[in-house]
Amino acid sequence: MSSDMEQYYRENGRKVFLYLMTLCGNADTAEELTQETFYRALRSLKKYKGDSSVYTWLCSIARNAWLEELRKRRKHTSEEITELIEDTSPRPDEEAESEDSRIRLLKRIHSLPETEKEIILLRASQELSFREIGEIFGKSENWARVTYYRAKQKLADSR
Template sequence: MKKEIEDYYQKYGQKVYAYLISLTRAPDIAQDLTQETFLQALRSLDKFNNKCSVCTWLCQIAKNLWFKELKRCKYHPSAYCEPDMNALDISIVPPDEQTESADTKMYILKQIHELPEREKEIILLRATGAMTFEEIGQLFGKNGSWARVTYYRAKQKLRKE
């Protein structure tokens, strides 16, 4: 059973981490939650019923852990700090362009976070490259076409802004 989780971690660890980055916008929190996700998966591996892909199952665990974290932070605000948006930027850009880029990135992220929760999550999952449309559809209990159409409509809303 432990070997199976190690295999899952090797295969899906980056996808789960990318998914959590899209939710948390904080690399440190995403890393902690990724580790907790696989710990929870190890504890509940016998309950996995193959109704969805392993990746979808792991992302559901991750999502639930994130919601639990948000709830905890609601009651203990000092436990959560505002994410460092520059920590997500791995490119080397001149300082003046960094400022413009950071402002643009912040504006776009604010617009994304004003979208309804479902649309926001789909946009972020696709933007990080964490999941395919099929996997996103499974995560929401729908199909890939639904995810593709929802993504397109959310992008259209963002373009209007």
């Protein structure tokens, strides 16, 4: 592994893992995809031109790896994806009202179209700027901002 890539992994490995956790909700899958992300990044390191931050570049690679994983799973069975996305039922010890509200919100988020769901999660859990989100999707900062607010409105309307 190149010294640049080792440094990128030290600085961004955990954040990329957490980003993937927001997408897939499964630690094992997120870990596998994190490794795949850095493998792909290593293979394409010469193509990285520095137009975006290393983290947003890695998130773009991670997102593509996740979408590829989803396509593979869809070929096998759509039930696995449904379980991953919809398994937000409360545990028996989580019957408090605030926990119930949080779970309802997560279900509403996961019912959004994939792009809107990702943008909401990137903004809320990763605290990325609209510019960084736009870079991950290969779109403009304004596109990210508008898409975020539309998704937020859908969440508010679905209460």
